[in-house]
Amino acid sequence: MxxxxxxxxxxxxxxxxxPSPVNPRVLQALSLPVVGHLDPKFLEIMDQSMAMLREIFQTKNRLALPMSGTGSAGMETCFVNLIEPGDAVLIGVNGVFGTRMVDVAQRCGAQVDGVEAEWGTALDPQSFKAALGKKRYKLVALVHAETSTGVLQPLDDIARLVREHGALLLVDAVTSLGGAPVKVDELGIDVCYSCTQKCLGCPPGLSPVTFNERALEIIRNRKTKVQSWYLDLSMIEKYWGSERLYHHTAPISMNYALHEALRIVLEEGxxxxxxxxxxxxxxxxxxxxxxxxxxxxxxxxxxxxxxxxxxxxxxxxxxxxxxxxxxxxxxxxxxxxxxxxxxxxxxxxxxxxxxxxxxxxxxxxxxxx
Structure with a gap:
């Protein structure tokens, strides 16, 4: 051999x-001693990370946690938990990751319509207004900072339109979180996901997500099981919450790294x-x-x-x-x-x-x- x-x-x-360059403090955190995923000291780190994620997402949502997986796992987490077969979903598409959202939503059985814009340009709120006026959607999704084009999508007008029509708003903040305001609560974003390897300055491996109570209520009232066992938040929130029910073995070292990366962001402000x-x-x-x-x-x-x-x-x-x-x-x-x-x-x-x-x-x- x-x-x-x-x-x-x-x-x-x-x-x-x-991935982006990793702060030496984060690399050092990766080498800390590994403990069990139910060790009291690790549970303390989990709680601290959730509190810091709330700060960075600019939210008071109870559920703000890192999913085990990269940013695409965060995307799938949002869709598989909220969408059931036949649900109507409206997605903004002006780059690779809006296109990926369409694929993921369709795999969940959603009936997907798109609002499209030329790659390298922003999505037009009037196009969302027109689409929302023709059909009732359960969920509207778009990318905040489209990594494939370099466009930072203005969210205010679209967020207001989505609220007025009663749909859930899902925002991809994979590239923007930590590098630009995301304003989850202020804009009324119901669900948001990101990753660790961009503006948080951490290696790839975790995907922070946050769901408000409105979105969590939809998960609780599903008629069918969540499509993915691994990404099922109805179980995962019981591990990250007070019950501490085992779901899967958390990536201990990556959680150390994220914890330190979040500390660095908040130390800077x-x-x-x-x-x-x-x-x-x-x-x-x-x-x-x-x-x-x-x-x-x-x-x-x-x-x-x-x-x-x-x-x-x-x-x-x-x-x-x-x-x-x-x-x-x-x-x-x-x-x-x-x-x-x-x-x-x-x-x-x-x-x-x-x-x-x-x-x-x-x-x-x-x-x-």
Whole structure:
């Protein structure tokens, strides 16, 4: 039997769409002693993490917890718990992750309609108004910061329309949570999910979610079992709640990492973290324009943590990204779908949202284009 060589990954400057650079304090937390998933000390950490997640989601919801799985597990958690076969669902689609929502909802048996916009543009509230006026929907879902395009979707008007029509509002905050205001309670967002590896500055592996009481009541009154046993919140909330009923073995070390990552965000302060992401984004735009590289998204809807820039004419997309890896140990993201070969996606998220990272990338690109 041959033994594989010891893993020796390079130290990269991670400026792609995720994962983002991890704070050394979070890496240290990953190495803390593993205890049992019902150990009193671990239960304390769980309670503290829930309280900190409420702060970062800007909610007073009782249920705010990290699901065991990446951001896509958070997406599935929301749909499988709320949707039963035949339910009408309206989804905003202007990128990869709105498209993925449609797929997940359809797998739950939902009757899905879409509100679409060109990739790289925002969804129009008037399109939601028109759709909501024609049909009664159980759930309306959209992405706050579309990772595939760099668009930060304005939520206020759409949230108001959804409330007026009595539907549940589901928001994907995978890329925005910790890097921009999400305002769950203020906007009346019923259900929201995120991930750990973007603006929270943690490795991938958990998906924070929050459900308000209105959404939880729908789960309690289901006519059919939740499609997924593993993601069934009617059971999982009894582990994270006062009953402490075993459901599955929680990923102990990842929960340590998230706990420390949340502490770091709140030590800085939410408003300060949002401001830092915005200021680093503005510095990035200035530096790119010095290289005659233009942003691909209109200024009013640019997501500060995931920056889409146009690939200059005549520049070999794949060759530049490969040389960034090989010569500079820098990762940036390629365009997806209709934007493939047209944009680069530069993540300035969490611990990676620092001016020195902008300078490192700008210096490298100056040599390559």
């Amino acid at each position: 041959s033994v594989a060589p010891k893993a020796n990954p390079p130290i990269r400057t991670l400026l792609g769409p995720g 939410l408003a300060a973290a949002w401001r830092r992401h915005r200021q680093v984004h503005e510095t990035f735009i200035r530096e790119m324009r010095r290289l005659e590289i233009e942003p691909a998204v209109a200024e009013s809807i640019r997501a500060p943590m995931i920056n889409a820039i146009k690939i200059p004419a005549g520049v070999d997309d794949a060759k530049v990204r490969q040389r960034l890896y090989d010569d500079f140990n820098i990762e940036i993201g390629a365009g997806l779908g209709p934007l493939k070969g047209k944009i680069w996606r530069v993540g300035l998220m969490g611990h990676g949202a620092r001016v020195e990272n902008v300078e490192i990338l700008a210096k490298a690109l100056k040599q390559l284009i």
